[in-house]
Amino acid sequence: MSDTNHDHHDHDLEAKKALRPKIERDTNYWLSLEHYEQDPEFMKLAEQEFMSSPLREGDAEDGVARRDFLKLMGASLAMASAGCIRRPVQKIVPYNKQPEEVVLGVPNYYSSVHFDGSEAMALLVKTREGRPIKIEGHGDHSLNCGVSIKGQSSILNLYDPERLRGPRKNLFNEKRTNKDTIGTSWDAMDGEVSKQLQKGQAVVLTGAVTGPANQAVIRDFCQAFNARHVVFEPLSHEEIRQGQKASYGDDSIPFYRFDKAKMIVSVDADFLGAWLMPMTFSKQFSEGRKEPETMSRLVVFDSNYSLTGANADIRVRIKPSQQLDVVLGLLHEIVVKKGRSSYAGNGSVKSVIESGAGAAARLGIEPALLTQIAEDLWDKRGQSLVVAGGLPTLTSKATELQIAVNLLNSVLENDGKTVEGRGGNPGLKGSWADLLTLIKDMKEGKVKTLIMHNVNPGYVLSSEHGFSEAVRKVEMVVSTADRVDETAGEAHYIIPDNHALESWGDAEPVAGVVMIQQPTIRPMYETRAFQTALMNWARLAEVGPARLRNSETFYDYVRTVWREEVAPKYGRGMGFEAFWSEALQKGFVGTPNSAGARSFRADSFSSIKPGKASDFTELVLYPTVTMGDGSATNASWLHEIPDPVTKITWDNYASVSIGFAKKHNLKANDVIEITVGDKKIDLPVNVQPGLHDEVLTVAIGYGRTHAGKIANGVGRNLYPFLSFVNGQAIAAGAKVEIKKTGRKESLANPQGHHSMEGRQIVVEATLKEYQKKKDANIHRHHAWSLWSGHQYNGHKWGMAIDLNSCTGCNACVVSCQSENNIPVVGKKYVLQGREMHWLRIDRYYVGTPENAETVFQPMLCQHCDNAPCETVCPVLATVHTDDGLNAMVYNRCVGTRYCSNNCPYKVRRFNWFNYTKDIEKPLNMALNPEVTVRTRGVMEKCTFCVQRIKAGVNQAKQENRPLKDGEIKTACQTACPSGGIVFGDMNDPNSEVSKMFKKERAYLLLEEWNAAPAVRYLTKIRNNGKDARHEKAHGEGEHA
């Protein structure tokens, strides 16, 4: 090409560019540090639609290289030309006897329960032809309306190919160092164990046990064999119970009411993410913030960048050793400085509070801010709430922190109002101290039989505790694990428990509310409920209460307990059968207990010895939203869901602040060796905006060795970094030292992918801005169109997403994945930008990198009226329907990917490979039969759950009635714990979605491009007391 030509070409291009609509660049919001710094490499990647092509060299390692691709194509050509004849023979195998409740192709829903050791969630389980295919939230439940990621992924645990299929016996050598298991029979095992139990000194070691019948069966069993029950959970909430005991004399967990609170202060309690009962709290929290006029304020003091911190109106970064100082500082403002509450006259209390003077300076914040927070708390007394807890608060001062928080709540008259004493789940009795005592007893030979259920001490305890030596001193060990995991390998008998979806049970999520866990499928293998084993052993030994011995199955036992204990309390005089079926149908009975204010024991506070903040870098361990304690992680969805804040998948890592990284010359993906005491581990680095400069945070729950093919070897196990002082676990505040190793390890972070080039995407306003102008910060546009527009005579589907409700928890993403058979691609392909999630949650940082705040935005196909993808498809594989959907026709798609290139929202996903062919049986049973399983070379994207729309419309026609608003719910909507997603008919002016669209806060993405999306977002409102969201006036003049 000659130079003149080139110039001419450039000139042309410039002229064309000038004709394009102006792009409004919004530089306030950024996706990652590279994005913020406009790193050239990042910007280059962001410009490309596809980060990689299928012609990359590395693909050859997987055997799907280009040459193989051609070979396969050749084969299919040959088949095509010789074929055209017969399709494979399919069999129709009808039922022997038609079950009354099954209509082929029509789903049945059952209410049930998922208990993850901390929160018992109500579920609706969707079954087809007797097999569960999807777990959804129970919309009518009083506590939670959504389901957590872990709850939804439990369906993969049910169909996990690596589950044990029957009882196994370990053929131990003399020293019991081997793990050679063989199959055995239930009867043989029952006889042996029952005989052994009669020797006495038996211990039942379980995870937290919830529900009246679940607890009764263990109680009855312990009575029968004079056995001891030890409860252990890695995330035990022990610190809350100890604080409650010291302050109020009762060691049970309170029920926190975030819905009643107008002013919330959290000190490292990640109540929206991974602390106590996040799904319930998310619902409560969003209820308190639905209407901006009356919304609550959330202040978070965060040593990790938690999900709760990301949702805070005001977030202050701290280090663990400052937690107590925060609470004392607030107490100082209220009790000492202002002399408020009855404690102002209490000398011994005041003398401890004195040390909170000048806390603001020590925290590095404006003194006025701390004063303001204290003022707000006092103004809203009785309607405010202070919480602290979780792993990041497990310092050596964990109990003191709890006591100080209790005092603060009592000062603010919150106790009995937003803190319901003794109102929490009464089953959360897990304790590290009890486990350590048990190990000591085992070493001393005081335990003859050990029955383990729902615990994995072999994984969570480091070798120095000597669990494996201790367990070898026990005459007989029985484990109910569903696989030979880190602990079960030490057992004589591994008697796999049923999956929760296969067994009866019950739960008590908060005191006063009970639920029935209903099975939704017959046990798939020769497994047996743990409780049935207890009952069998008692029957064989002829000991124990009659109901334990005489109930034939655990179902009978549950009913007996419910008849004897539950119905009289909750039955309102109903007959038992009516009560039972009501409980089954509704999923729960009862209402949360309310206790009234308790008197705070001032002497518990007077004995607190406040310490000084450390001068070293502190370790913070935390559980993630997806992995939790790491117990059920052999589910691929869990690993591929990005962490809500860091957005990293398939790994755990050391997060450090920008300042820390600069000081130690660290870059993202550098591998460092961290040392805490005598323990060392190598971890890749994530440079995290908004962290304190003297913390290093790492997630627990990774690094399993015996969990299964998916979870084994993903990340590192950080449990050994817990230390213990007098049986109390220390998870935060330990001194950590780092050393660079010079190696690098790539972290798979998809958040840089699918960038929308910095256009105005998220709209935020402060409450003050909103009060002045309800559509503050929204830039409205009038655009003209070449198109005459579509006619929508029937329905016109639309979706409203309230950014003010969205907490960014990712539950919708998993729900979408489960509903729409979305494949998991693995770390390697996430690194190449090939993740397949149709719905993603974009996390934007805003503000200075050092102290960045966060906004979440669910991003999915916008179903545009003037869809840019539709006009470029050469084969009409993506077209518009008469009810406003942007349809994707897989069988027409030839994979040009033009649509994806032309989509301004970056929501289309391409099947680079035939991902689903690798699904191992019986995992294929979790696929949704209503949705096509896509093959290689096909583009796909959100369909607005068209299969659900069709089912709903058909159902209404079938019943000869108009469709009701809210009858059709998309998958993401059913999982949302905070009700932030509303779907419905835009042509119906009275529908919920139409009402949402009319709100002043509603805006369209990239309105100036006039794609006319069917999705509208509602501005996020930040109740931070500031006049304007952005100090510099961005926006208006910033058109680039």
Next chain:
Amino acid sequence: MMPLKTSVRATLGLAFLCLAFGVSLTGCKWQPGFGYNKGHSPEQPIPFDHKLHVSTNGIQCQYCHNQVERSKHSNVPALSTCMNCHMQVKTDSPHIQKLAEAYSKGESIPWVRVHMLPDHVTFNHSAHIRRGVNCQTCHGQVETMQKVYQNADLSMGWCINCHRQPENNAPLNCTTCHH
């Protein structure tokens, strides 16, 4: 510039392959009926005679296919439905004995599927029945079939033909059948 050229070449190559693939497919199109399963009539494990049951004995379609009004599928009846009559009727026939044996053992009969749609197509029986479409419109005169065969070619063109008739007022969206 190099990478661009490679990708152009790759695209061209791919386009050629697609063309060849497309031609081979449309090849089937030029031979009417060939490529679809029209007339398909596989051997069944028990030679069930629709003519005998429907025409001779006057049993309604929905007596056996009882979920067709409620479900997208027209169910093949459970063995228990067969046994309602065959407990008494024709118990000496070896075929009925085979059926009775399977029933008493709690087993089933693996019927061979006659009407097959690809995985990316959904069809809803109940919606069609509701609009008064007769079984025979698609399935042919089943009541005269001693051995069931596929009556229509069940191609997309064949479906669309009906959906296009204005009097049917049927949806023509792609998502009606493909999702």
